[in-house]
Amino acid sequence: MSETAEATAVAKEPKEPLFSAKNRRLLSDPLNDDNPITIQVLGICSALAITVQVKQAVVMSLSVLVVMIGANLIVSALRNLIPSRVRIIVQLVIVAALVILVDQVLKAYVYDVSKQLSVFVGLIITNCIIMGRLEAFALGNKLWPSFLDAIGNAAGYGWILIAVAFVRELFGSGKVWGFQVIPDSFYDFGYYNNGLMILPPMALITVGIIIWIQRSRNTKLIEEN
């Protein structure tokens, strides 16, 4: 993949400022041009399942951020020690260990959200974005770029998740972060919450609309026929 090619180039350069243009792009690309959800279409299951409320989406994004930073750093540190034949299972063990840690922390401090997220915290293990970054980036890069890459991708994942959750919670239950936003007077006038927003199909359509807006604004993404 292109990332690995780019990666070897980075590794060979002797000294590089911490926030060189290349490193800054590791942070900014996943937010737009190379977004894990809208461009690479990875991690869609969780984007559909836990975007009913903003709070869940934020907690989920933070969990993924923590797991991703940890996994990218550990794999990057061990990258010359991991035999390439068993690398997938090693990566899985690392990610699984981190997910269990995150799950325990969530259960201890935000029990209610942890209950709502149910299996989806555990399923971070199978989140394609994390495995994808480990394979494509952390295995061939030093610690610092891997760290930035993790933050960039987790943020790219997170902002889509939170945007979708915002739309769904606002129209689906008239709330944001659990607080009533749409005033009672609207309901008195005959406004009703949109039940379809709560159902998974609407998450898919909302993601689709985000992709639509993104592609129409960003000409780089339009393929030639």
Next chain:
Amino acid sequence: MSNAIHKFLENNVKPNFDEGGKFEKFLPAYDALETFLFVPGHTTNGKGSHIRDGIDMKRTMIMVVLAMVPALLFGMWNTGYQHFLATGEAYTFMDAFLYGALKVLPLVVVSYAAGLGVEFIFAIINKHQVAEGFLVSGMLIPLCLPVEIPLWMVAAATIFAVIIGKEVFGGTGMNILNVALTARAFLFFAYPTWMSGDKVWIGGGMDESVAYADGSTGATILAQATEKSSGFVDASGAAYGDSFMASFLGMIPGSVGETSTLAIMIGAAILLITGIASWKIMFSGVLGAYVMGLLFNLWGANPFMEVPAHMHLVIGGFAFGIVFMATDPVSAAQTSTGKYIYGFLIGFLGIMIRVFNPAYPEGIMLAILFMNVMAPLIDHYVLEANIKRRQKRTMAVAA
């Protein structure tokens, strides 16, 4: 007279919209209105070998809208009839019709305004002509909704259906789903309290100030069939004497345009005589529903399964869906064999969902949407089979 108006438009108004004119941007909007009112002046030039037919897509669409008029008029009367039946007031034929017209016309106006508004905006942004497709969808949407549905919900659903059901796929002729049914499905899942129950189907039913006669029920026959085994009752609480006749004529609660199978059959006749709708889809659809009905009769595990097969053809939205929605030429199967399969499965699955799942009494809506999605697959296999057959034939000849 109309010629003079057309000439005036061509000479004095149109230049403003042509290239370099004042309103150049709005040419699509102007063009849409002009061709809507007048048959476009495209003619074959001297050298052409094909004759251009004066009947363009707009004229075709108008025929479909005309075919829906009987159902619309009957729906207006029935809305008033159900209302007066429920309140127990005295009424004349005109009272009922006018009451219904006042209830139904706003739905039609809102549906057209919202849908055409979106179409015009997209036409201007994309610089193409306004497509005609919405002329039919705009009429179908109010006809397949309960009369008491709030107008803003109709507008929201129409906008959703036109954008998500049609424009994202490339506009008229490219939609994979029937637009009107997309709007109905949106409302069904988004605002279930306004799409089911026993009040929404009757004019004034959701207005609590209207007094109802005791013991009246406005539940549709489908809802009644899932709830209880004993015969069907009408809004005044009296049992439908001959429920087959009542359903066939359409004097029952239901969505605006779908109650009267008779009115729908008049529309079906218009569509079939003019050759606009496919008789293959209609025929195989009815057959599919009847076969499924018979199978359920044989099974007979619950009262709904024992509803006679011919009853299934006249109750609920089956007739309306199979005549006006399943035959949508864009979202239906395109191949001849494919049309039989497509129609049959719509009827078959529609009745199956209706009987098996009491939460979704309008199975026909879900069946048509499902088969819309499956239509390209059916076409693909029909084509493959045809290619294989012909290949075999040429091989046989060659050998």
